[in-house]
Amino acid sequence: MRVINRVRELRQQRSITQVKMAEDLAITRQTINAIEKGKYNPSLELALRMLAYFDVPMEQLFYLEEE
Amino acid sequence: MRVINRVRELRQQRSITQVKMAEDLAITRQTINAIEKGKYNPSLELALRMLAYFDVPMEQLFYLEEE
DNA sequence: GTTATATGTAAAGGTACCTTTACATACGGA
């Protein structure tokens, strides 16, 4: 059960750079990049902050891959 | 920005024990207990599995405490 | 062709998450 994320898609839809998003969320650019590249999942807290940032419900940003 | 969770409330509403919930989710009872007691937050993956388990949207199980 | 912007990646370190193993308290029923 992997977690799929659409961070890159939503970020690019809004024409936001990794740098700006990192600043806005008070985290590092490397963290954004690693999450977009699927290196690891964000913590629940960071995931919730990203939902608020993009103003979307969970299922539009993170969801479980079934198998 | 703390994460608030209502795991205990939803679990008890459904009359499910920590033991059964842990078995159903294939995790340990200690993990359920620690999360209910606020010792730490679940990973995003486990949080998503709990949403599916209780069949509720994110905001009914986990949300950010504002301040 | 140099500069600025955006992104990719890596190593090292700290903390959070989750496990296994173990012991403990509280409660209800036989």
Added chain:
DNA sequence: TCCGTATGTAAAGGTACCTTTACATATAAC
């Protein structure tokens, strides 16, 4: 009382998350 069930908690170990620092490539503008 004794037993079974439910819950609380602790220590030790492994992996995941996130940081700081650093260097790297690609592109577009001037």
